[in-house]
Amino acid sequence: MAREDFSDATYLLEVHHPMMAKAARPGQFVIVMSHEHGERIPLTIADYDREDGTITLVIQAVGKSTREMQQSCTVGTSLYGMVGPMGMPSPLGQASKVLCVGGGLGVAPIYPQARGFKENGAYVIAVIGFRTNSLVFWQEKFESCCDEVIVCTDDGSAGIEGRVTEGMKLAISRHADIDECVAIGPPVMMRGAAEVTRPYGIKTMVSLNPVMIDGTGMCGGCRVKVGDQVKFACVDGPDFDGHQVDFDDLMARLGRFSVEEKAAMKRWSESCRMAQQVPETGKPTE
Amino acid sequence: MARKKTIRTIPQERTPVAEQDPGERVKNFAEVSHGYSTEEALLESERCLMCPEQPCVAGCPVSVNIPDFIQRLSDKDYRGAYDVITATNLLPAVCGRVCPQETQCEGVCTVGDTLEPVAVGRLERFIGDMAITAGWASIPYIEPSPFRVGIVGAGPAGMACAADMAKAGCEVTVFEAFHESGGVLRYGIPDFRLPNEVIDAEMGNLEKLGVNFECNTLVGRLFTIEQMIDELGFDTVFIGTGAGYPSMLGVPGDSLNGVLSANELLTRCNLMHAKEFPDYDTPMPPAKRVAVVGAGNTAMDAMRVCLRLGADEVYCVYRRSRAEAPARAEEVHHAEQEGVRFKWLTNPVEVLDDGEGGVGGIRCVQMELGEPDDSGRRRPIPVAGSEHDIDIDLVVVAIGTNANPIIGQTSRLALNKWGYIETDEQLATSMPGVFAGGDIVTGAATVIEAMGAGRKAARRMKHYLGIHDVDTPYFVEGAETLFGIDLRERNFVRVRVPESSV
Ligand SMILES: Cc1cc2nc3c(=O)[nH]c(=O)nc-3n(C[C@H](O)[C@H](O)[C@H](O)COP(=O)(O)OP(=O)(O)OC[C@H]3O[C@@H](n4cnc5c(N)ncnc54)[C@H](O)[C@@H]3O)c2cc1C
Ligand SMILES: Cc1cc2nc3c(=O)[nH]c(=O)nc-3n(C[C@H](O)[C@H](O)[C@H](O)COP(=O)(O)OP(=O)(O)OC[C@H]3O[C@@H](n4cnc5c(N)ncnc54)[C@H](O)[C@@H]3O)c2cc1C
Ligand code: SF4
Ligand code: FES
Numbered sequence: 001m002a003r004e005d006f007s008d009a010t011y012l013l014e015v016h017h018p019m020m021a022k023a024a025r026p027g028q029f030v031i032v033m034s035h036e037h038g039e040r041i042p043l044t045i046a047d048y049d050r051e052d053g054t055i056t057l058v059i060q061a062v063g064k065s066t067r068e069m070q071q072s073c074t075v076g077t078s079l080y081g082m083v084g085p086m087g088m089p090s091p092l093g094q095a096s097k098v099l100c101v102g103g104g105l106g107v108a109p110i111y112p113q114a115r116g117f118k119e120n121g122a123y124v125i126a127v128i129g130f131r132t133n134s135l136v137f138w139q140e141k142f143e144s145c146c147d148e149v150i151v152c153t154d155d156g157s158a159g160i161e162g163r164v165t166e167g168m169k170l171a172i173s174r175h176a177d178i179d180e181c182v183a184i185g186p187p188v189m190m191r192g193a194a195e196v197t198r199p200y201g202i203k204t205m206v207s208l209n210p211v212m213i214d215g216t217g218m219c220g221g222c223r224v225k226v227g228d229q230v231k232f233a234c235v236d237g238p239d240f241d242g243h244q245v246d247f248d249d250l251m252a253r254l255g256r257f258s259v260e261e262k263a264a265m266k267r268w269s270e271s272c273r274m275a276q277q278v279p280e281t282g283k284p285t286e
Numbered sequence: 287m288a289r290k291k292t293i294r295t296i297p298q299e300r301t302p303v304a305e306q307d308p309g310e311r312v313k314n315f316a317e318v319s320h321g322y323s324t325e326e327a328l329l330e331s332e333r334c335l336m337c338p339e340q341p342c343v344a345g346c347p348v349s350v351n352i353p354d355f356i357q358r359l360s361d362k363d364y365r366g367a368y369d370v371i372t373a374t375n376l377l378p379a380v381c382g383r384v385c386p387q388e389t390q391c392e393g394v395c396t397v398g399d400t401l402e403p404v405a406v407g408r409l410e411r412f413i414g415d416m417a418i419t420a421g422w423a424s425i426p427y428i429e430p431s432p433f434r435v436g437i438v439g440a441g442p443a444g445m446a447c448a449a450d451m452a453k454a455g456c457e458v459t460v461f462e463a464f465h466e467s468g469g470v471l472r473y474g475i476p477d478f479r480l481p482n483e484v485i486d487a488e489m490g491n492l493e494k495l496g497v498n499f500e501c502n503t504l505v506g507r508l509f510t511i512e513q514m515i516d517e518l519g520f521d522t523v524f525i526g527t528g529a530g531y532p533s534m535l536g537v538p539g540d541s542l543n544g545v546l547s548a549n550e551l552l553t554r555c556n557l558m559h560a561k562e563f564p565d566y567d568t569p570m571p572p573a574k575r576v577a578v579v580g581a582g583n584t585a586m587d588a589m590r591v592c593l594r595l596g597a598d599e600v601y602c603v604y605r606r607s608r609a610e611a612p613a614r615a616e617e618v619h620h621a622e623q624e625g626v627r628f629k630w631l632t633n634p635v636e637v638l639d640d641g642e643g644g645v646g647g648i649r650c651v652q653m654e655l656g657e658p659d660d661s662g663r664r665r666p667i668p669v670a671g672s673e674h675d676i677d678i679d680l681v682v683v684a685i686g687t688n689a690n691p692i693i694g695q696t697s698r699l700a701l702n703k704w705g706y707i708e709t710d711e712q713l714a715t716s717m718p719g720v721f722a723g724g725d726i727v728t729g730a731a732t733v734i735e736a737m738g739a740g741r742k743a744a745r746r747m748k749h750y751l752g753i754h755d756v757d758t759p760y761f762v763e764g765a766e767t768l769f770g771i772d773l774r775e776r777n778f779v780r781v782r783v784p785e786s787s788v
Contacts, residue, residue, distance in 0.1 A: 023508050033465060040558070081465040083502040088695070213558070216463050216504060217690050218473075218530035219550035220683075225541060230534060235691055249541055252643040257571070 002054075003075055006137040009061045010105070012046070013073055018053030020084055026112035027090025027207065027239050030055065031215045033081040034069045041065050042212045042234075044184075045085060046108035055082075058108030063261050086215045087238045090205065092116045095180035096123065099171055099202070100146070101193050103129045103164045103185025107138060109207060110184045115145045123147050125171045125178070129164035129185070133157035165192045178202055183242060187251050194242030206242035208233045210253055225249045291335050293400050300402035301330040308623040312593045315477045318620060319383075327412040331360040334404045335396055342391040342406060347738040348374045352391055352406055359409060368417045371410060372424040375737065376449050377442070377488045379418055380471060382411025383480050385734050386614045418487040423494050431455035433751050436520035438505045438693070441469020442733045443526030443724025445492060446740030447747070451524075452495040454744075454753045459520075460492075461503040464557065469528055471733065473557040474549070476587050478594070479617075506696035515719055522719045522747045525699075525707060526740060529725035531688040535579065535681075539637030544645030546571060548578070548588040548684035555591050573680035575599045577648050579634055580684035581611035586618060588682045589626045600626050601676060605633040605653050605666045629676070631655070633668065637681055647675045687730050704729070713743040714750075721747055 002014040020030070029044045047056035061067040073079070090113055098117045102110035107128045118124050126142045129152040136158050142149045150167040151159025160166060164185070172178060181204040183193035190206040197204045210222040210233050217235035224233050225246035231237060304320040305311075311318055322330065334356040342352040351370050358367035371378045387393070387407040395403035417423075435451045437444045440462035452458045466472055468485045493499070505511065505527075514520045532547035534540050551571075576592045578585050581604035589600045602621070604611060607630045611618055622628070631653040640646030652672035655664035689705035700708040700716035706729060707722040709715050715722050723739030725731055 019508060028507070037559070081502045083463060083465070083504055085507050086504060087507075213550060213553055214464070216530075217692060218532070219553050220532045220534060220547040221550045223534065223541060230541065232531075235531075235695070253541070253543060255543070255643070 001073060001075060001077055001079075003073065006058070007135050010135070010137070011059055011061070011070055012108075013057045013059065013069075014054045015057065015079065015082060016053055017055055017082065020055050020082075021048045021050050021053045024048040024055060024085045025089030026092065026116040027109075028085035028087045029215075029238065030057070030082050030084030031086060031212070032057070032069075032079055034065065034072060035080050038068075038080060039065045040213055040215070042086070042209070042215060044109035044207070044238075045112065047112055055084075056108075058105065060105045083215070086234060088236070090116070090182070090207075090239050092120050093180070094120075095203075096121075097125070097175060097178045097180075098122045099125050099127065099168060099178050099181040099197075101127045101129075101164050101168055101181065101183040101185070103183075103189035103193075104131070104135075106183070106185030106189065106207075110182065111138060111141060111145075113182050113184075114142060118145045118147075125175065126150065127152065127164050127167035127171060129153070129167065129189070130158070131155070163192065164189060165196050168193060168196045172196070172200060172202075181205070181242075182207075182239075187247055187254070190242060190245075191247040194245070194247075198243055204242035205239045206245060207238045208240060208245065208250060209238065210250060211257065224253075291332075293335065293397065296333045296335065296397070297329060298401055300333070300405055301326045301408075303405075303408055308620075308625070311478065312590075312624045315594055317481050318478050321415055322408050322412045324412075327359060327409055328362070330405050330409060331356050333397060334360075337396050341394040341396060342404075345391045345394040347390065347732075347734045348741065350374050350391075350410075355413065356404070356406075356409060359413060364413060364416055365420075365422060367413045368422055369424055371413060372417075374741075375734070376424075376446060376491065377414075377733075377737065378410050379414025379484045380442075380480060380488055381734055381737075382407050382409075382414050383484070384471075384475060384614075384732075386732060388615050390734070414488070415484075418484065423491045425491075425494055428453060428496070429455045431751070431753055433457070433521040433753070434519055435459070435747065436461065436514045436518070436523045437526065438511070438523065439463075439469060439526040439528060439724075439726075440467035440499065440501075441526055441528050441724060441736060442471065443528075443726075443736035443740040443743075444469070444524065445489065446737035447524045447526065447721075447723070447744045448497045448740075449492055449495055450741055450744035451747060452492070452497050454748050456521075456751075456753075457498075458496070459498045459500055461505050462499065462501045463504045465501050466557065467499055467501065469526075470530070473553045474584065474587065476552065476556055476591055478590065479587065504692070506692040511693065511697040511699065511717065511720060515717075522721065522750055524740070524743050524747065525693060525715070525720065525722040525726060526724040526736065527690055527693055527726045528736075529687045529689055529706070529730045531690045532683065533686050533688060535634060535637070535683055535685070537634060537636050539639060539645070542637055542639060542645050542681075543643050544571065544573075544640075544679055545637055545681045545683065548580070548584045548682050549687070551588050551591060551682050552584070555595070571680060573597045575601075575678040576680045576682060577601045577603050577634070577676055577678045578682040578684055579603045580686070581606075581608075581613055581618070582684060582686070583613045583617055585682075585684035586613045586621050588684050589621055590624060592680070592682070593624055593626070597680075599678075601678065602626050602628045603632050603634055603648070603650060603676075604628070604630055606663065607631055607655065610663045631666065633666065634681075635673070638675065640679070645679050645681055647677050648681055649673060649675050687725075689726060689729075693726070712746040713739060714746060719750065 004012040043057045046058045061070045100114040124146045125148040126146040127150045152167040184207045212222045215234040222233040227244040355367040355370040391406045392403040433456045435456045435458045437460040578589045632650045636649040638647040652669040653666035656667045659665040721743040723743045724736035
């Protein structure tokens with residue numbers, strides 16, 4: 001396992017799993033258990049290298065499990081379990097001009113899609129958004145596989161000022177012939193992105209992140225409303241038509257366990273403090 | 287023993303089994319039934335009439351030679367009894383606990399015509415538990431064969447098939463999506479009915495047969511069935527992926543936060559140990575007043591889990607009557623003892639919102655039974671104007687499951703119109719060399735039927751590979767030893783012949 005830290009809260013893990021690297025397609029995800037008592041947490045495959053046999057994950061430390069991994073997953077360690085690739089690969093169709101939109105953490109998983117579209121011969125415009133300049137990552141990686149890259153920051157400290165929706169509007173004003181859009185990021189952002197493209201009738205795919213357990217279609221916990229249908233995101237998705245997704249439902253369901261999550265986080269930070277284990281961050285390791 | 291037993295000479299009462307007190311057991315996850323002591327098992331074994339026509343054997347989906355094992359038990363030849371059972375059923379301690387005996391062996395038992403039938407299940411469990419304690423395993427001499435067999439899914443169907451193929455000398459690898467093997471036995475059936483140690487012990491016997499387990503492997507996505515045959519070098523493949531794709535209610539309010547499938551509840555609780563949260567990281571939805579919809583084994587398990595997690599009130603909402611409830615009789619009885627409130631002939635029509643995205647109640651209608659439907663059961667029909675609300679904060683849906691779509695999505699296998707894998711009588715699929723069985727072929731059924739299917743497919747797979755069963759010729763009737771080794775301790779380590787010499 002190799003590792004790189006993008007910021008205090010965001011880190012990248014590169015996990016050796018040759019067979020998975022061979023099978024992975026853009027849009028798929030893995031489920032990771034970092035230790036035997038751990039949760040099964042879904043993480044999008046941000047990149048894969050078939051030759052080196054590695055899978056790249058970019059993780060934001062938001063709660064107990066992801067912070068714990070931030071501490072425990074260092075170079076040379078291994079995960080208790082990682083299963084995947086899961087979900088349907090994104091359909092990289094015949095689109096000839098594509099807008100790939102990634103917000104915050106969504107920047108990582110949009111990358112393999114952008115690259116996939118490029119390999120299919122499309123003209124690819126990437127719009128990647130961050131809160132501020134210091135959080136920007138992978139800009140060069142995008143530049144190497146996209147025809148245009150628009151960086152947006154909330155405070156204007158890098159690229160254009162504003163959210164990704166601003167970048168999207170800019171791109172659409174420059175190119176009237178965009179025929180597909182893919183947006184990945186927090187639910188609010190994906191909803192915003194879908195609203196930008198709706199008036200233009202541009203097909204917009206979003207990648208949903210409901211709470212999952214098994215990731216194999218067995219529990220129904222990941223169900224989402226798309227149009228008038230109920231879908232299980234782990235087997236029918238995670239990509240769906242952004243114009244059909246019921247985002248209110250998704251966001252309400254994401255809060256299902258907020259009380260327990262907060263409690264777990266609190267207990268965990270207290271036990272860390274007791275053990276005097278100050279999280280080590282910002283130290284890039286290779 | 288020599289004296290012929292008759293219905294009048296046998297003990298008239300079925301030997302009762304000690305159980306944890308209902309008031310106590312709803313506070314813990316320890317096993318409800320303590321199982322027979324040796325004295326109790328010997329007493330119960332006296333009740334078997336040793337009928338020449340053996341209706342019980344025909345009633346058993348894998349034809350365990352029931353009178354034979356009971357006779358040996360009664361003669362205190364416990365190891366002999368174990369060998370008789372495991373000649374056909376590799377999980378006696380599991381099956382003794384979870385089989386619906388009342389509709390199988392015990393349902394047709396001759397004694398049952400006049401008295402309570404012989405407690406075949408409890409006797410089977412007694413022998414299975416004794417084997418675990420003593421560390422017995424039925425491992426025959428295995429003649430190596432050069433074939434590689436891939437099994438998809440580590441549930442009862444996959445396990446049974448794996449065991450038979452390993453005994454036929456094949457190199458067997460079982461691929462399982464979860465991080466632990468066992469299928470429904472592990473993630474579905476709770477500890478108080480089937481403790482994990484029992485699954486571990488009986489599964490451990492498979493490892494002794496030389497079966498390899500590859501957990502965390504989602505077949506279809508990591509590699510396809512086609513690739514298993516074409517690239518990974520498996521000569522034949524068995525698919526036993528089960529039917530765990532839960533149906534939701536399909537009524538308004540279905541996606542509220544307090545509505546979840548029984549599979550989700552049970553997986554969180556059993557596989558992910560949410561009952562031990564925060565020691566384990568997976569949380570459980572809070573539940574004080576719960577309605578479980580459905581009345582199968584899954585529903586009973588969900589209700590009893592909720593009680594143990596501290597719910598004050600648990601309702602069972604079922605649209606038919608008690609007589610039609612598909613659960614094992616013992617489970618309904620146990621749930622009643624533990625204080626589940628049954629609402630028979632009641633159907634949910636809407637889940638009510640609490641105003642904060644959670645569940646505030648469930649609206650139901652009363653049903654009455656009409657004419658029999660296709661399943662032969664009387665069709666429930668709603669009674670006009672009978673709407674009423676039950677005040678609850680969690681709805682657990684246990685109204686059945688559908689075929690898991692992953693294998694279908696990723697292979698060219700022919701499926702039937704419900705998405706289950708299509709097979710012929712002998713469980714061969716549309717793809718040469720690929721076989722399937724268990725819930726993924728029949729739809730949700732039972733542990734023993736899944737095991738029966740796994741064994742049936744194994745027979746066909748051996749035939750496909752041109753292997754003759756090697757078990758039998760080495761079983762010399764009456765012989766105590768084989769090559770100087772005690773037959774009772776046939777724990778031969780498997781010998782693998784290098785490929786070049788085959
Ligand atoms: C398909 C998919 C892809 C994802 N890809 C990434 C990724 O590439 N990088 C990344 O950092 N995060 C990703 N996530 C989200 C990530 O799984 C959650 O952040 C993580 O599970 C949080 O766990 P925690 O214990 O640290 O936080 P918690 O305190 O438990 O939860 C924080 C928030 O995360 C969400 N969450 C909690 N548990 C789960 C769960 N089992 N499944 C999904 N969401 C959950 C909830 O909305 C919760 O409010 C993805 C989620 C899905 C479903
Ligand atoms: C809660 C509950 C209680 C029950 N109680 C009883 C009872 O008391 N008595 C009884 O006889 N029956 C009972 N049943 C039914 C019984 O458990 C099932 O009929 C039986 O387990 C089916 O066995 P199977 O091997 O076909 O499938 P399963 O047991 O479902 O096993 C399938 C396995 O395959 C794995 N898998 C699925 N897809 C893939 C994939 N793509 N790649 C790799 N692995 C995969 C799954 O993770 C699982 O481990 C109960 C079922 C439930 C849900
Ligand atoms: S039917 Fe009952 S009495 Fe007859 S052999 Fe079977 S278990 Fe014994
Ligand atoms: S995560 Fe369980 S069905 Fe999707």
